[in-house]
Amino acid sequence: MALAIGVDLGGTKIAAGVVDENGTIVAANRRPTPSLSSEAVIDAIAELVLELREQHTVEAVCVAAPGFVDAARSTLMFTPNLPMRNEALGARLTSSIGLPVLIENDANAAAWGEARFGAARGRANAVILTVGTGLGGGVIVDDRLVxxxxxxxxxxxxMTLIPDGLECGCGQRGCWEQYTSGNALLRTARHLAAQQRTDAQRLLSLGDGTPEGIQGQHITLAAQQGCPVAIASFNQIGEQLGRGMATVSALLDPEVFVIGGGVCEAGDLLLAPIRAEYEVRLTARSHRPLPTIVAATLGNDAGIVGAADLARQG
Ligand SMILES: [Zn+2]
Structure with missing residues (x-):
């Protein structure tokens, strides 16, 4: 069976896996991301791939990178969290590894993984949203990654959700991710906890008792235990996700939305408010089939699995 390697290049770690044609990871390896230079990052990726190839015969490699990748899927144009600008990553890795190496945006690779082997398997038109530090996305139209x-x-x-809204790291204002990311969930929970201390008791008790001491995982845990402020925080994030997704449907009309990223571990605490607001906001909602809105199933492996499949397809 043809094997390929998917590499998930993150700001803090590089994870790599040998993946078979069924999307199963048969071997994996990881190491911290060197922060000093582009050369050090490239060397670390090459070493990871070399180690995996000692045990497995692979035919191609794809690196999922956290940034903008050119149309040729070779140059990493810009990445906010790594020391790389306009870096010919694909060509440099191809020459040092001796195999074809593609570069793909990490959210795109994860979306492809979910589309081929995860929650959107068998669906030709899908939108995958990754709710993490920011809000990433991937779009599948007619079985192709857009x-x-x-x-x-x-x-x-x-995409602008709130005109002249919160400042975004991209330099614009009111971007969708400012209201829907894991960071937005944390900001919302801390703000609500400061205003409603009695209702936030459970949530506050999981940290050091102050709103600033609340961490992301506390919010899910407190919400599962019925804490009103934690539940309200998920409601706010979910509403803003559903609101934006109705706009996405106006453009793309997908048959499924897949919600991934760490925040999706909250399950229906997040999905229920998304579905409710999505249906309120959707144009002509009574006269059209509704897409399903489901949680991702591949978790942190989506990027590796998706990248390896893209590598195999060339
Ligand atoms: Zn932005």
Missing amino acids: RGAFGFAAEVGH
């Missing part, structure tokens, strides 16, 4: 003319498609987190 990359756009220049490779920059599906940056859904930077």
Whole structure:
């Protein structure tokens, strides 16, 4: 069976896996991301791939990178969290590894993983949203990953949700991810806890008792235990996700939305408010089939599995 390697290049760690044609990871390895230079990152990826190839015969490699990748899927144009600008990552890795190496945006790779082997398997038209530090997205139309003319498609987190709203790291204001990311959930929970201390007791008790001491995982735990402020925080994030997803449907009309990322571990605490607001906001909702809105199933492996499949397809 043909094997390929998917590499998930993150700001803090690089994870790599040998993946078979069924999307199963048969071997995996990881190491911290070197922060000093582009060369150090490239060397670390090459070493990981070399180690995996000692035990397995692979035919291609794809690196899922956290940034903008050019249309040729070779140059990492820009990445906010790594020391790389306009870096010919694909060509440099191809020459040092001796195998074809593609570069893909990490959210796109994770979306492809979910589309081929996860929650959107068998669906030709899907939108995958990854709720993490930011809000990433991937779009599948007619069984194909949509990359756009220049490779920059599906940056859904930077669609404007609130005109002149909160400042975003991208330099604009009111971007969707400012209201829907894991960071937005944390900000919302801390704000509500400061205002409603009695209702936030359970949530506050999981940290050091102050709103600033609340951490992301506390919110899920407290919400599962019925804490009103934690539940309200998920409601707010879910509403803003559902609101934006109705706009996405106006453009793409997907048959399924897949919600991934760490925040989706909250399950229906997040999905229920998403579905409710989505239906309120959807144009002509009584006269059309509704897409399903489901949680991702591949978890942190989606990027590796998706990248390896893209590598195999070339
Ligand atoms: Zn933005």
